[in-house]
Amino acid sequence: MEWNAKLEEYIEAHTEKEPEVLAELSHATHQKILRPRMLSGNMQGQFLKMLCRMNKVRRVLEIGTFTGYAAIAMAMGMEKGGVLHTIDINDEIEDFTRAYISRSGLGDRIIFHIGDACEIIPQLSEMFDLVFIDADKRQYSRYYHLVFDKVRPGGIIIADDVLWDGKVLEEGSRDAQTCGILEFNELVQQDCRVENILLPVRHGLMVIRKKS
Numbered sequence: 072m073e074w075n076a077k078l079e080e081y082i083e084a085h086t087e088k089e090p091e092v093l094a095e096l097s098h099a100t101h102q103k104i105l106r107p108r109m110l111s112g113n114m115q116g117q118f119l120k121m122l123c124r125m126n127k128v129r130r131v132l133e134i135g136t137f138t139g140y141a142a143i144a145m146a147m148g149m150e151k152g153g154v155l156h157t158i159d160i161n162d163e164i165e166d167f168t169r170a171y172i173s174r175s176g177l178g179d180r181i182i183f184h185i186g187d188a189c190e191i192i193p194q195l196s197e198m199f200d201l202v203f204i205d206a207d208k209r210q211y212s213r214y215y216h217l218v219f220d221k222v223r224p225g226g227i228i229i230a231d232d233v234l235w236d237g238k239v240l241e242e243g244s245r246d247a248q249t250c251g252i253l254e255f256n257e258l259v260q261q262d263c264r265v266e267n268i269l270l271p272v273r274h275g276l277m278v279i280r281k282k283s
Contacts, residue, residue: 082114089113090147093140096171100138104164109137111205115231115273116144119203122227123148128200132221133157134188134214135206135231139168139181145203146177158184158191159206192217199223205231208248211255219264224283228265230255234275 089097093116101107111119119141123131129150133142136159146155159168162185172181184191188206192214202218204211211230222228233239233256238249245253259267259279267279 086114087117089116092171092175093143095174096138096140096143099167099171100140104138104167111137111141111144111231112273115276116140118272118276119229120144120148122229123201126200126227129153130197130199131155131201131203132192132195132197132199132218133203133205134192134218135159135204136168136183137161137205138164139171139175139183141203141205142181142183143172143175143177145201146175146180149180153180154182154197155180156182156184156195156197158186158188160185160187189213189217192221195221197221200226202226202228203231204228207251208232208235208255209251211251212258215255215258219281222281224281226281228279228281230259230277230279232274233269233277234271236274 097110100110123145127150130153131145131149133155136142136157142155142157149155165185169183172178172183189210199222202222204214218228233252235249235252239253256277259265259277265279265281267277270276270278
């Protein structure tokens with residue numbers, strides 16, 4: 072079946088309604104921030120929130136905050152007393168993102184780090200229930216190696232954009248980000264320590280479960 076705008080509207084109409092603060096955040100991001108397409112959106116946000124709720128998640132690591140949509144969505148689904156660490160290298164939109172984290176009423180659950188994830192991750196002493204990767208596609212394999220031992224047995228790693236607008240199927244020369252995605256997808260597929268499924272949600276979600 073061809074994916075089109077009407078089908079997407081139908082999916083949204085049969086998905087839980089977007090929380091008001093996230094609807095406001097989405098609108099403001101599209102009005103004020105460059106590359107608003109990077110925003111997770113309601114369907115993906117609800118999926119992440121549900122995963123957190125179903126798995127009684129208490130510790131989350133997000134690599135790639137952007138304007139905070141996914142972080143807030145996941146925090147909504149976390150167990151009481153849970154903590155979410157989110158990392159972004161772009162300090163130019165830090166004030167915008169912090170403002171919406173505060174407006175969400177979940178600021179006590181969200182620890183926002185600004186800097187290079189490859190430097191920050193080794194400094195975190197937490198053991199995570201769920202890791203969400205949505206940052207520099209060239210670094211996906213490196214992020215995976217850095218977080219793996221910090222994910223509890225039975226925990227989940229999710230990587231966004233793993234279909235990369237279909238570029239993973241294009242022949243010929245590929246840009247560095249596409250090559251990074253392809254390398255990551257193969258790395259996961261060959262890793263006997265995990266179970267994985269690639270879902271065609273938005274631009275592709277790789278859902279990985281670390282075996283017990």
